[in-house]
Amino acid sequence: MSRTKNYTLLVIDDESQVRRFTQVTLSPHGYDVHSAESGRQGIEMGSRLNPDAIILDLGLPDMDGLEVLSTLKAWYQGPIIVLSVRDDEDSIVCALDSGAHDYIRKPFHLGELLARLRLALRNNQANQTSPIYTSGDLSVDLSSRRVALGEREIKLTVTEFELLKVLIRHRGKVLTHNQILTEVWGPKSVEHIQYLRVYVGHLRQKLEVDINKPRLILTEPGVGYRLQNLDLLKEVHSIDNASSETLLAANDSKMD
Structure with a gap:
């Protein structure tokens, strides 16, 4: 046990x-x-x-x-x-x-x-203030802004990295659309849910093994998203x- x-x-x-x-x-x-x-x-x-x-x-x-x-x-x-x-x-x-x-x-x-x-x-x-986040093959260094899947380095845009950083900071927690939009784009962007969906799609294309069956960035229908730790x-x-x-x-x- x-x-x-x-x-x-x-x-x-x-x-x-x-x-x-x-x-x-x-x-x-x-x-x-x-x-x-x-x-x-x-x-x-x-x-x-x-x-x-x-x-x-x-x-x-x-x-x-x-x-x-x-x-x-x-x-x-x-x-x-x-x-x-x-x-x-x-x-x-x-x-x-x-x-x-x-x-x-x-x-x-x-x-x-x-x-x-x-x-x-x-x-x-x-001790969760460590700048290194790992989940399965994913490794993210928040201080150097380096993202890797196994030995392969992943290039993210500034906005993609900011979105990933917010998800990592609240890893395991269900974040509502409003919470994510406010942290990444500011309080005036809370109505732009489709904008958020586009960037989540970009991240999934770069980080998920199967974009049709995401295991890392999970959708909470009608609510928002959750970053899941694959080791957990x-x-x-x-x-x-x-x-x-x-x-x-x-x-x-x-x-x-």
Whole structure:
């Protein structure tokens, strides 16, 4: 079983099934799991524990999850992963624009949750300021602006490199179209989604093995893009192959 160092994790979810599942399945992987069943309790526990990461449900009995997210982001610096049955684009975009690091839809696989948690924590650590980024055969030196696939150097335009740099800086995180457009082209460009799609297409042509089946720059339909670490993808497959545990959300319960 793959273990990580001990991390404190706070799960804010009103479903006892989810709280029990995360406690039982994440603890053996090195997580000290605490849980809260309401928004106010979650905010209080977050302030007291200052956990390494937070898993947040959107449908809580006393507060809307987005309100809890905004309250936490006012002071909390760690990653917050939203876990919800809400799968409409507006909810996802709103959560990400409000500061969520990631968004996982219920039902979910244990391997996916572990991998997203591990990546979020890894990227949040101070040593992630290294100028060298690697993912599979891809190597990017942010200081020298050198990009290579294996032994082959890849030439990028200034804009292509700036786009790649933004994706690397937020690697593993789902970035909305607005977030990317603002960082690369400025706040006046947030409506130019087609412009962004063109440049993502250019990057894929240069960096992906199969442009029709991208594995590095993933599209989150209606939301934005995510830069996936191919080395981490191997971990997901290995965890999923070793475990058949899947959380089946009670779809007939109240929508959260």
